[in-house]
Amino acid sequence: MHFPYSKEVFEKAFWISCVLAIIGWILIYLIWGEFTTSDIIGMLVAVPILAYLIHTILLFNSKT
Amino acid sequence: MMKKVSKLLLLFAVQAVGLNMYAQSVYDLSGFSTPQDPQAAVRCDLALPALTYGANGNWLVSTRNANFVGAGASVELANDVTVPNYNVSGQRVVSVDYIGQQVFGEPDTMAIVYMTNAAGNAPGTVLRKTSNKGGTAVKNGGTVTDELPVSFTLVPGQTYWLNCSGANDPSNTATARWEWDGTAANPGAPAFVRYQPGGAWGGAACAFWTPKASCAFLATSGPPNQALRLNICRNAALTLGGNPVPTMTQWGLFLFGLVLLTLAVVTVYNFSRKSAMVQK
Numbered sequence: 001m002h003f004p005y006s007k008e009v010f011e012k013a014f015w016i017s018c019v020l021a022i023i024g025w026i027l028i029y030l031i032w033g034e035f036t037t038s039d040i041i042g043m044l045v046a047v048p049i050l051a052y053l054i055h056t057i058l059l060f061n062s063k064t
Numbered sequence: 065m066m067k068k069v070s071k072l073l074l075l076f077a078v079q080a081v082g083l084n085m086y087a088q089s090v091y092d093l094s095g096f097s098t099p100q101d102p103q104a105a106v107r108c109d110l111a112l113p114a115l116t117y118g119a120n121g122n123w124l125v126s127t128r129n130a131n132f133v134g135a136g137a138s139v140e141l142a143n144d145v146t147v148p149n150y151n152v153s154g155q156r157v158v159s160v161d162y163i164g165q166q167v168f169g170e171p172d173t174m175a176i177v178y179m180t181n182a183a184g185n186a187p188g189t190v191l192r193k194t195s196n197k198g199g200t201a202v203k204n205g206g207t208v209t210d211e212l213p214v215s216f217t218l219v220p221g222q223t224y225w226l227n228c229s230g231a232n233d234p235s236n237t238a239t240a241r242w243e244w245d246g247t248a249a250n251p252g253a254p255a256f257v258r259y260q261p262g263g264a265w266g267g268a269a270c271a272f273w274t275p276k277a278s279c280a281f282l283a284t285s286g287p288p289n290q291a292l293r294l295n296i297c298r299n300a301a302l303t304l305g306g307n308p309v310p311t312m313t314q315w316g317l318f319l320f321g322l323v324l325l326t327l328a329v330v331t332v333y334n335f336s337r338k339s340a341m342v343q344k
Binding site: 001038039045046049050060 | 314315318319323325327
């Protein structure tokens with residue numbers, strides 16, 4: 001399987017992912033009223049994967 | 065064409081992530097794996113305000129065969145309480161603290177009885193009996209805490225009569241006794257009493273539950289009500305009898321879904337690139 005990658009697009013996607021992570025933190029606090037170690041580890045893993053997902057979707061818009 | 069696909073995929077990704085989060089918040093209990101307010105024996109995700117009627121510095125003996133001024137004298141007290149209704153789903157009284165004094169030795173046992181509210185606001189049918197010897201109650205100094213089992217529910221909004229007494233064996237001639245703190249704060253009917261004279265404690269017996277004010281010998285003893293505390297939780301029953309799901313399980317499932325979604329999008333992207341190349 002070929003994994004497409006564009007540095008410029010990934011940087012943009014990473015920022016989007018970070019914003020989503022902040023919203024996620026707020027939601028976690030609102031729903032459960034606390035943060036756990038699992039939330040920190042889970043978020044650290046989820047942010048790059050989500051960034052790559054968004055990056056791949058954004059690549060559909062690119063001409064190359 | 066590619067822009068449309070991109071928009072559709074973005075919509076699908078947002079929906080999938082949103083549904084995943086919604087499902088976790090609605091159906092999973094693992095968020096409760098670290099309770100905010102653990103009770104003595106029952107865990108709950110959130111403690112609701114306890115109903116407390118504190119002591120006012122006076123107390124009255126509530127012990128069978130108390131023997132304190134002669135053999136055989138017994139006084140038992142019962143107090144009514146109306147369970148508050150917070151209109152919160154899963155509200156439950158998890159334990160009751162009977163606030164009192166330990167005087168001289170320990171009574172042989174502590175007996176606790178829950179009764180309905182009979183017509184005329186008096187102790188009615190017995191709903192449950194327990195003790196601190198083989199039962200669910202624990203005596204710690206003057207405070208007796210009864211952890212209510214899941215099978216027994218004090219319904220919000222309902223009035224109950226609660227009786228807590230020390231119980232000495234008839235052969236026990238020691239002066240061990242438990243005394244229930246008084247309070248003027250508890251609304252509802254004044255405390256009821258069962259009284260058996262003995263030794264220097266005289267007057268007429270009140271063999272059945274009688275308003276304290278009508279039981280001549282004890283009519284003026286202590287405040288009108290007895291001190292206690294109802295500890296109330298939200299969703300208390302949901303974590304009983306099982307181990308909470310570790311929070312990591314939720315994250316594991318979320319990440320698994322996210323990776324699958326990413327691989328699916330990459331596959332679609334690769335296919336779209338291939339078809340674009342063929343068209344060229």
